[in-house]
Amino acid sequence: MSKKIGMFNSNDIKIEAKTPLYQGFFKMVRYDFKHKLFAGGWSDTVRREIFERGHAVAVLPYDPDTQEFVLIEQIRIGAMATSDNPWLIEVIAGIIDEGETEADVCCREAEEEAGIVLRQLSKATSYLASPGGTTERIHIFMATTDATTASGIHGLDHESEDIRVHRVAEKDALEWLENGRIDNAATIIALQWFFMHKKVLLKNWSQV
Incomplete structure (x- = not known):
């Protein structure tokens, strides 16, 4: 080295x-x-x-009881250039507005985009989205939630959001990682971090 x-x-x-x-x-x-x-x-x-475009958070909600993630699906026009299907499976995410904490944004976006309430919230990591062309840094969080409350279509009209919520079993999320069904950075990084640290993460959550 x-x-x-x-x-x-x-x-x-x-x-x-x-x-x-x-x-x-x-x-x-x-x-x-x-x-x-x-x-x-x-x-x-x-x-x-x-x-x-500012900086952002992305949060991966997980239900330890049902062993499911809450993921969302929405159109991303930037994906059209390289993908036949620009409706992407993603983690919940949002821009950090002035005066907001990272945790504030996680909770706000979870309610706006998926209609769920986050319980325990744990910071996982952060990364530079594409530092050759943007200043954006994305902060990744893990959280617990009640996945049985996740359903329907959400989003803010004034932001032209049309978001469908999905309950996704662990095994399905892992399969989607492996076969490329999930192909956006924040979701890949969040899920990989979860599977790498699952044992310690669940232990820490159980002790709170």
Whole structure:
């Protein structure tokens, strides 16, 4: 392993300009910057257009009694370019608004998108969605819920949401991971984290 991994940090970048390009449902900003080089010295000015949509949470509700996840299905227009079916199976997720905590968003979105109440909430991990083109960081949570209350169609009209709720058995979710039925990052990461840490997670939940 190289001894120089992690040799740079944010202090090794010079932001020369930040130019707003578009402000609508989302925002685009152009960054002009220089950065230190591995071989020494500084780069020429680099120009990148960056998609800024804020940061988000994604929560995977699980019912230990029924051994089911609560997942949602909705249309994602960005999936059309590479998928025959742009209605995706996803975890519950939402943007963190100003003044909200990550836990607040988990609970709000669970009610808005699935009509369920979260019980125990555990932070799993966080990741950068696509740092070459967006600043977004997504925080992944696990939660317990009563899956028997999950049904119907949900979402906010003013956000043009049309969301169908699914109760999904563990074995089915695992099969969908393996055969590619689930192919969006937040859902893959959340389910993989659950299956990797299931034993410890359930033990911790049972002790609360």
